[in-house]
Amino acid sequence: MTKEKRYQKITKFTVAVDCIVFGFDGTRLKILLIKRGLEPEKGKWSLMGGFVNEDESADIAANRILKTLTGLEGIYLEQFHTFSSPERDPVQRTVSIAYFALIDINKYKESINTDFEAEWFPIKEFPHLIFDHNEMVLLAQKKLQYKAASHTILFELLPDKFTLPLLQSLFEDVFNTSFDKGNFSRKMLSTKLLIKQKEKDKSNSKKGAYYYKLDKKHYEDNLHKILKLIPNPNNLL
Amino acid sequence: MTKEKRYQKITKFTVAVDCIVFGFDGTRLKILLIKRGLEPEKGKWSLMGGFVNEDESADIAANRILKTLTGLEGIYLEQFHTFSSPERDPVQRTVSIAYFALIDINKYKESINTDFEAEWFPIKEFPHLIFDHNEMVLLAQKKLQYKAASHTILFELLPDKFTLPLLQSLFEDVFNTSFDKGNFSRKMLSTKLLIKQKEKDKSNSKKGAYYYKLDKKHYEDNLHKILKLIPNPNNLL
DNA sequence: ACAAAAGTGTTCGTAGTACACCCATGG
């Protein structure tokens, strides 16, 4: 390569977006997969993805694609890595910008788009995926942990009202560990970001657990002073 | 967009790599910039970058480009974000995969490649850059902090032998804060990753400060139990 | 009344902070 190299000689690439869509059904952390609609590998399980158009940024494209495939708008989306190995797509040279998405699984149920065969799989036992999508899922999980350790993004996975035990089981699943319920609840409440509701959820116990809502007013202001929930926030990446 | 959409209709993009090269001269954290060698914006300051070739991954391309521009190999490189706004390059639709690089500024001096006009600028006062490169630098700084808070990557910026006061001033500059010297040294030493040398550096004081080396044997094993050096590892991203 | 889940209290150990103090040595 010389100083004088010009744009016109440069190889061009197809640019795709792939999304790892996380959901939580109250018991287990899951990801949403789809039966691929085009060759190659048509009919096999894959991540939700598509191509970036001429006039779009990758963020815009990811939102558009998720809306098309799930019917949902305003989903939490975060770019986490770009995959560019020459071998990753056997048909043609494609670079994929990968995102993870967090959605409330109940909202998804309401507006499901049945044009596409999508299905939720537990994060621990999903089928083999096409191309390098398995690798993408693994990295997405790590990035989710990394980010969740000091931010409130996991609330995106829950309904408006949720109980502390439910929140705890979500955290336990995301970090693949278990927490002391007493310490967990105190730590959560100490952030002052949860507003106690009057109703209880009695579906899981006789006593019932109070519902809480995330305080969205303070939410934005307090992103800086959130919890250090994870025993050891190191070894995550 | 329909299920039947085929690959061949898809827009193709030029794919570039841009590197934010960090260095530390013993006093201040700096970045390495270059006078752009091709139109548009020829002659203006820009990040070190280039285009990804047909048969390369972005990682390979980034290494190649850094070698070409600085003469250095084996530099610490980490992909951190992909920029894809349609407006980012005025000439043609280009997606840029951005990396941050960490190099020992002394090694750079030895093998400098003078074909290119490169220059170090303090991270606090660098010139205006082309395209969205300023934005890239800002994000790179944040990612560097984020990662450095729980990993040993900052040692990539130092020579083999370094003193604790030097290490401290690097940390202070990266995190834009100050630490108690006593606590800093104890915390560092407690990781058991530093090996004390016999010589002292007397350039900064009469008493002199011992040199240390990073224990590269334990380095790999201990990436999990590293320091929590930063007062509040939150509010970083 | 008892099982089972929710939630509270209490103890203990450790890690961070602040700051006073000692050390070595070149001028």
Next chain:
DNA sequence: CCATGGGTGTACTACGAACACTTTTGT
């Protein structure tokens, strides 16, 4: 011999981990 930066000692505090204990209520 003293100013300067390097380095140690120590007391205080806060927070996390663990776990025993109390509360609630449907069966």
